[in-house]
Amino acid sequence: MSGYEGDGGNAGSQDGGPRDGGRSFDDDRRNSSGRQRSASRSRGDDRSRTSQAPSERRKRTDPARMAAFDVLREVDESDAYANLVLPPLLRERHIRGRDAGFATELTYGTLRLRGRYDAILATCVDRPLPGLDPALLDALRLGAHQVLGMRVPVHAAVSETVGLARNRVGAGPAQMVNAVLRRVSERPLDEWLSILEKEAPDALTGLAATESHPLWIARAMREALAGNGRDADEIGDLLAADNVSPRVTLVARPGLVDVSDEAAWGDVDLVAGRWASTALRLEGSDPSGIPAVREGLAGVQDEGSQLVTLALAGAPLEGRDERWLDLCAGPGGKAALLAALAAQRGATLVANEVAPHRARLVEKTLAALPDGAVEEVRTGDGREVGADEPGAYDRVLVDAPCTGLGALRRRPESRWRRTPSDLGALTALQRELLASALDAVRPGGVVAYVTCSPHLAETQLVVSDVLKKRDDVERLDTPAAVRSAVRAGGGADEIPLSDRDDVQLWPHVHGTDAMHLTLLRKMDRR
Numbered sequence: 001m002s003g004y005e006g007d008g009g010n011a012g013s014q015d016g017g018p019r020d021g022g023r024s025f026d027d028d029r030r031n032s033s034g035r036q037r038s039a040s041r042s043r044g045d046d047r048s049r050t051s052q053a054p055s056e057r058r059k060r061t062d063p064a065r066m067a068a069f070d071v072l073r074e075v076d077e078s079d080a081y082a083n084l085v086l087p088p089l090l091r092e093r094h095i096r097g098r099d100a101g102f103a104t105e106l107t108y109g110t111l112r113l114r115g116r117y118d119a120i121l122a123t124c125v126d127r128p129l130p131g132l133d134p135a136l137l138d139a140l141r142l143g144a145h146q147v148l149g150m151r152v153p154v155h156a157a158v159s160e161t162v163g164l165a166r167n168r169v170g171a172g173p174a175q176m177v178n179a180v181l182r183r184v185s186e187r188p189l190d191e192w193l194s195i196l197e198k199e200a201p202d203a204l205t206g207l208a209a210t211e212s213h214p215l216w217i218a219r220a221m222r223e224a225l226a227g228n229g230r231d232a233d234e235i236g237d238l239l240a241a242d243n244v245s246p247r248v249t250l251v252a253r254p255g256l257v258d259v260s261d262e263a264a265w266g267d268v269d270l271v272a273g274r275w276a277s278t279a280l281r282l283e284g285s286d287p288s289g290i291p292a293v294r295e296g297l298a299g300v301q302d303e304g305s306q307l308v309t310l311a312l313a314g315a316p317l318e319g320r321d322e323r324w325l326d327l328c329a330g331p332g333g334k335a336a337l338l339a340a341l342a343a344q345r346g347a348t349l350v351a352n353e354v355a356p357h358r359a360r361l362v363e364k365t366l367a368a369l370p371d372g373a374v375e376e377v378r379t380g381d382g383r384e385v386g387a388d389e390p391g392a393y394d395r396v397l398v399d400a401p402c403t404g405l406g407a408l409r410r411r412p413e414s415r416w417r418r419t420p421s422d423l424g425a426l427t428a429l430q431r432e433l434l435a436s437a438l439d440a441v442r443p444g445g446v447v448a449y450v451t452c453s454p455h456l457a458e459t460q461l462v463v464s465d466v467l468k469k470r471d472d473v474e475r476l477d478t479p480a481a482v483r484s485a486v487r488a489g490g491g492a493d494e495i496p497l498s499d500r501d502d503v504q505l506w507p508h509v510h511g512t513d514a515m516h517l518t519l520l521r522k523m524d525r526r
């Protein structure tokens, strides 16, 4: 299942880019060594420290680094999502401000760039990395990220990580951490990356290592670029874009809140989104204090998600336009935008979701919509809707469960979890859901097939396979619908779209998740 904004996503985090070396974390509380000063030391009161025995002092580990390590272990051992585990852990341990920022960058940056660091570490460790204790390997990765990705001075990165390893893994492993990190620190990042490029058997393998992606994903992305009429050589830019945490984008749900309503947005800096009329970019990272967000009049939503939803709502339609369906609605980001747009036209939305807990999230997300905008939130298998309610809807969204390869920048660990074997079951489900949507829409009605993956097997191939079996569906001009959805003054003619009848958005081109959209019309044979 793909990672989604509004789904507890890490949209609130801003964990710095990879090749720029990140930021240094020096201020009053976190000194130029990236080490946290204790509250007593910040006050110039060193009594607590001097009253401790040296052996006790050595055991004290920086809480921010400890938090990052503990999250990494939970991600590894329990398949946890870092963006769901880290924020409560920081709250629980009272890690705030710059220290929380340091822990966040350390956690997400290490997870995201794990492939790069493993390739470097493999040249510094005298045995295969998979044979190492996983906790030791995580400590090494954390150390590598501090040295190569965060501009923490080497002596601090090494000694703090050695202390962490001693505390959490053991004295022997701590010695190894010391030796290995010293080797890592012998070269700057650029030199390491050149070595990885040179030693790779081919350019794509080198790029996958330096930009920290599994090779199968790098390959699939390159095929997706070419299959969407773009230059396959953009692959480097695309993979690099996955390594940069996206800015937080909000959706102002039409009719619920106005962009110009200052009270609704509170004391935050917002700028208009690049493409969607509903999009606002937050100059900062924490949207939770914004009144409009708290009240559900606005939400966190990638601009690509907004654009595809607006394109479905605006696609030309003759005749009845009263009942809309979101077939796979959880957790409800697109359903809320659709319902807001439907309400403005006197139409209503049915939101369907197979997982009960996600259906409850949809209910929550839709709670602020005006009476009558939402006909029903229901828990059910979308594959059955077409047979149960043939021709019952005028517009249908299929935001299909997918690999989420288009949203890797949001879920730092997801690229390491996905495998090519996920594709078989997902694409079968995607075909069935699309077929059901086409049955559920009335003749003349419109279906939007959406994925947050650019993988050709999940996008173009699903659509062409489903259409092969039917003679009652035509493809619409999806780029035209997307251009119409671009906000006034946003340069509808400037949005780079390929010469195809579907649309693929890209992080490195559009600054959005890599959303795919195909618009289809059920033919009216009357």
Ligand SMILES: C[S@@+](CC[C@H](N)C(=O)[O-])C[C@H]1O[C@@H](n2cnc3c(N)ncnc32)[C@H](O)[C@@H]1O
Binding pocket: 001, 002, 004, 006, 305, 327, 328, 329, 330, 331, 332, 333, 334, 335, 352, 353, 354, 355, 358, 380, 381, 382, 383, 399, 400, 401, 402
């Ligand atoms: C990509 S997410 C949808 C995201 C949502 N549109 C949003 O913007 O918040 C796909 C959703 O499809 C649901 N799903 C999976 N299989 C389904 C099925 N057979 N019928 C309906 N929903 C399904 C998943 O539980 C997941 O919530």
